[in-house]
Structures are given as structure tokens and as C-alpha cells.
Amino acid sequence: MKILIIKLGAKGDVVRTLCILPALKEKYPDSDISWITKENTAGFLQDNPYIKKILTPNEEINQKPLVFDILINFDIDEEACQMAEKISAEKKLGFYMKDNFPAAFNLGAEYYLNTLFDDELKKSNKKTYQEMMFQAAELEWKKQKSEIFLNKKDKKYAQDFLRNNMIKGKIIGIHLGASPRWPSKAWHPSQVKEFIIKSRKKEYNILLFGGPDEINRYSKFAEELGNEGIKIFLNNPQNSNKEFSSLVNICDMMICSDSLALHVALALNKPVIGLFFCTSPDEIEDYNLLKKLVSPMLKEFFPEKSDLYDENLVKSISASQVFNEAEKILNKNK
Numbered sequence: 001m002k003i004l005i006i007k008l009g010a011k012g013d014v015v016r017t018l019c020i021l022p023a024l025k026e027k028y029p030d031s032d033i034s035w036i037t038k039e040n041t042a043g044f045l046q047d048n049p050y051i052k053k054i055l056t057p058n059e060e061i062n063q064k065p066l067v068f069d070i071l072i073n074f075d076i077d078e079e080a081c082q083m084a085e086k087i088s089a090e091k092k093l094g095f096y097m098k099d100n101f102p103a104a105f106n107l108g109a110e111y112y113l114n115t116l117f118d119d120e121l122k123k124s125n126k127k128t129y130q131e132m133m134f135q136a137a138e139l140e141w142k143k144q145k146s147e148i149f150l151n152k153k154d155k156k157y158a159q160d161f162l163r164n165n166m167i168k169g170k171i172i173g174i175h176l177g178a179s180p181r182w183p184s185k186a187w188h189p190s191q192v193k194e195f196i197i198k199s200r201k202k203e204y205n206i207l208l209f210g211g212p213d214e215i216n217r218y219s220k221f222a223e224e225l226g227n228e229g230i231k232i233f234l235n236n237p238q239n240s241n242k243e244f245s246s247l248v249n250i251c252d253m254m255i256c257s258d259s260l261a262l263h264v265a266l267a268l269n270k271p272v273i274g275l276f277f278c279t280s281p282d283e284i285e286d287y288n289l290l291k292k293l294v295s296p297m298l299k300e301f302f303p304e305k306s307d308l309y310d311e312n313l314v315k316s317i318s319a320s321q322v323f324n325e326a327e328k329i330l331n332k333n334k
Helices: 011-017 020-027 078-086 107-117 119-124 129-136 152-164 189-201 212-227 241-249 260-267 319-330
Strands: 002-006 032-036 053-055 067-073 088-098 101-104 171-175 205-208 253-257 272-276 290-294
Touching: 002 078, 011 129, 011 260, 020 032, 020 129, 067 078, 078 088, 088 107, 088 129, 101 107, 107 119, 107 129, 152 241, 171 189, 171 260, 189 205, 189 212, 189 319, 205 212, 241 260, 253 260, 253 319, 260 272, 272 319, 290 319
Parallel strands: 002 032, 002 067, 032 053, 067 088, 171 205, 171 253, 253 272, 272 290
Antiparallel strands: 088 101
């Protein structure tokens, strides 16, 4: 049994779709599973025992015919849908393009598709993303988790980071970057600063995560704090996917918006405080690890105005509220 998964999109979406793998193996124990994803996301799939082969769109899929028993496309973008149509498979599930609009191969995939184009359904929907993907793949949803598998090299990278920075004690990871598509996903810097000051007074270490797009902003932020005598640590914004994951893994907890870091942390079994300003908290599976803090203004923006920036919105979850929840998590096992 040869199974192909297509999931190219945003890194966080790829990570949270990994939960499909144990369910596929349970239903098809003798299957070989291949996964097509973008090159800059493939690292999250490395060392995964459920995946036989990781492919990228520019590889042999464009050079020779591929034939599978089952193809599941979890993406609605044009590139993925075109691949889903081009590749031969006895059974196809998920999404394809029809008259330049995404369509569903099967009835199970229609519900998720409808949530993307029907604002009222989007507002009323209580199914998580994972549950909807299981429905699209015609699998039984049992709250299966995604996993990221760190090898010795990955773990050594994180241990070297701790040693080189002489970090001892509890670590709070913070990743509050936001896609330009949802500028109000990111917590306001003034609230972040207030939270960090409260945390440092309790001698918690702060590890601020950023990517290439956040280099200047995060460096300036850290410098401003340093000038006030407040020390924090930064990851290398050029970290590979597995290096990023290894640093999340050494944190005692993460604070982040509905973003990549949230899904990575959950995949590593880390407690998370998730901040929701303009996206649906109901679509995020908590796995008994995620504390959702929802802006009191969310209903004013979700989903019709999710793409707008509003300063009052991103200030609407207080530093004190987040800090109090962080204290509960960090002191839980005392």
C-alpha cells in the first residue's frame, strides 16, 4: 500500500498535520507513506519513523510518473491542487482545483472547505483543524498528536546553546511573530516588555524566538531591554527547522500566538500559553497542554477583519494575565 500526502503550506500547518501519520499507519499497517512538502519545511519531517520518503515539488514528481494507492492533498493552494490532479492514485482524498476554485475530492473534505468561504460557518465551527483534516482523510479522530523527532545532533545544538549562554533555571520561550496576512496576531511590544520584566524579577530566563523577518526588530528590542539591565536570550534567526525545535524543547513553556511555535511546542509536549486576538481558538486542539487566552475583542475582528491591524486589539490581553497563567504552569509540579 503506497500512500502520498501533499501538504506544502505554512510551516505551522505542516507541523499540525503530522498527527495524521499514526492514524494512517493504524488503518494501513503495511503502508509506505511519502510526503510532498516545500524544501524549507522538510526539516520538520526528518527522522519521522512513519514517513518512508520526503519529496519536494521540484523533485522527481515533475520528472517521472508517480503512482500511489491513496493520495491525500491537505492544501487548497493552486500548486498543491495541480499536483493532486497530475499524480496517479487509485483513490484521492482532500482537495483539487475545479474551474480555478478549490474543490473536494470526497464528501469528508467539503466541511473544511466550506469553513474557508463561509464566515458564518467559520464563526460557529467548533471542530479543530486536526479533526477537520481527519474527516477529509476519512480517518477516525482520537486526538492523535503530531510529533517532531529530534536526533542527537539536534539535542546537542540545544545543550550547546545552554552551555554557551550559561543558562540555568527555568526558561520561558516567547515567539510572537505574525504573518503579514494577520498583523494583529502579534502581542504588542509594550505588553511583551512588561511580561519580561515581571518574569525576570522571578529569575525566569527568557528565550525570545524570531525568524529572518524579525532580525532587526528583535535585536533592537533585546538591546533596549539590555540598556535597562534586563537580560534575555535570542535564538539565531537563521536556525534550521530542527534547530528551532531543539531550542523550543529546552524551554519549560512557550508563549506564542496562533503560529508555528505553538504547533512545534505541542508536538514536543511543551506547555503553551496561546494568545488569540483575531483567529479562532476553537480550531486549535489543546491536547491538555495549551492554555488559550482569548482577547475580549476577538469577536469584533474574527473572521471578517482578521487581516486588519488594531493597536487596542493587540494590547487587549494584559501582561499580568499572561504572567499569572505562566506562574501556574511553572509552579504546577512544585
